[in-house]
Amino acid sequence: MIFAICILITFLGILATSAAKSAKASLTVLSVVTFLNLVAVGFGIIHYWDENQNLYFWSNYFVSDATSRTFLILINLVMVGFTPYAINRVRTNQLAAKQFDLFVRMVLIFFLLCLVVLFSNNVILMWAALEGTTLAVVPLIYHQRGQASFRASWKYLIYSTVGLSLTFLGFIFLAQAMQQQAGEGAVTFFFNEISQLNLQRSIWSELGILFVVLGLCSKLGLAPLYSWLPETYDHAPPSITGLLAGVQFNCTVLMLFRFVPVLSRVEGGLLQTLLIAIGLVSILVAGINIVITKNYKKLIAYASINHAGIIAIGLGAGKSAYYGVILYVLSNALVKAILFFTSGNIKARYGTKDMSRLQGLIKDMPYSGLSFMIGIFALLGFAPFGSFIGELMILSRLMEAGNWLVFIALGFLIVMIFVATGRSVFPMIWGQPQLEPHQRSESILSLAPNLFFLMCLLSLGIYIPTMGNRVLLEVARVLGGP
């Protein structure tokens, strides 16, 4: 029901942007669609919420369960932050209004396809929708028509296509495993039916796990196919980077969430080893690059790789770490939205992404400086944010399971990233302003989305309402947690 309403609202929004003649009209459409989607989700939470109920609809192609509903709320929250940010940018810069109708239309198409990913119960449909989100976001990355953004969007397209092709190959191998085990008629691509098959270990299932994990990890920007992420996040418009990190990233995480319980029953050891190895290598790569980079947007991009690595390790660690992973995923989306939207404001004001040239942000841009500072604290996993609790739960699970080597390596890498990020970012936040700003005043609209995200982040770390906690526990239980 909520899904159908959100799809309908977004679809009507896409049609409305086709008729919109000005940037103002497109902004109105975007605001209305975001608001109505939020109302629909809120109404659904209040009236139809039952975390244990799995509703299969439209010939089983779609499912509404605790996982899809949690991610629906999350991506809607990111959209709620995206909309005022876009309004503020268009108001403060007339150049941003150029081709804004096309921009909004592509954003809404992207969002609609993300909704399909979230509610899909079919592997192939989910894959096709995820590939669709990639194709929809490519022109958005290249929206500013610069050579660097052109290269970045091309790299993103090629890496994503290769990653998703490898994932598709993984599905084919899993289908081969099903056929070998139970005959031709047993082959299915519906998640609920795959779970019931009780797939046994075979060469095909192992190949399937390998390719599905490798493919999805490359879509998350994890090693070895990670190099698209820093470039894309750096050169895409900040609003689009926020959507990539806060929305599309979580659609891929959801796909991984759907596969983890199925694959861990087939060959848990292989899945665990793969996820932990990929996670650790990715965090190492991210750590080294965080030490080197002087570009604050790239630094946040590498921090995204680090976060994806921690999520992979958490999924590999299993059991009680699953709840931590969910908290971490939710916090991660909000932190990225805060930091990327704020970095857009900073870039607009100073015209540079070089951290060594920026100082005294908190004096010169109090709203954005404060948001950036708190965002960085949450990024580094400070208490009392949700990321802190999430990281703590993953680390304690590693200790509990006796994975001492992974625990020590992860602990060391987290400290390294903490020091490297602090060393680069803290002088940028404090100190005496040096650069002459391009824009004078800072609109309250630039603070509104960040304030909202900060409240959600604090809530994840300090107090999660009972109903919300029950939902998160259910998501963790479906993953295989206690």
Add this chain to the structure above:
Amino acid sequence: MTIWLIAFMVAFLLPILNGSWRLGLIGLGLQTTLLAVIITSSSHELSLPLGLQLVDLVFVRGVLVPAILISVLRRVGISRDHDLLPTNFIYWAGLFILIGMGTWFGYLLYPEDYGRALQCGTAAAGLLSALFVLSLQAAGVGQIFAILLMENSIILFEFLNPHLHSLALQLAISVVFIFLILVFRTFLLQLSTLTSNEGTGEDKDLI
């Protein structure tokens, strides 16, 4: 079946070993047509999903895609010669080692079923070769070729399993593929209009 698989491998090597993108695109079209022959020669009954898959293979991937790419490459004036693989012995040896490895993989998985071993081996050899080409290509055109070669190998892997997707899913896959090609087309057109002095500095980050 064997003859079609051998023909597929020949059509697969045509774009890689021949230094002309026109012949390469013809090779790509030939591959998908051969894939259509391979699927019809297996024990499938004629159905709507199969019909759609045949249309996808013969008309979309076999005719439409090469036609779109030929027209756009002509329009942007890309030189006729385009090596997917550097013309030296080391790279050629590397390619044939990968083909050998792929074929061996097929026999490893199906030691007692010659037909399936050959199909699986051909698909694996194709996939490894496509990834090899992709890793060597810095040019956009070459990367597009490599991705299309990879797609064709994956389809051959898919045919190992007699399961057919439903009409809706088959349609979704075809639509996504068509949009991918349209995005490739836009990129190639944009590549030709993007001059070296445009946007060489930092992006403006307007939105």
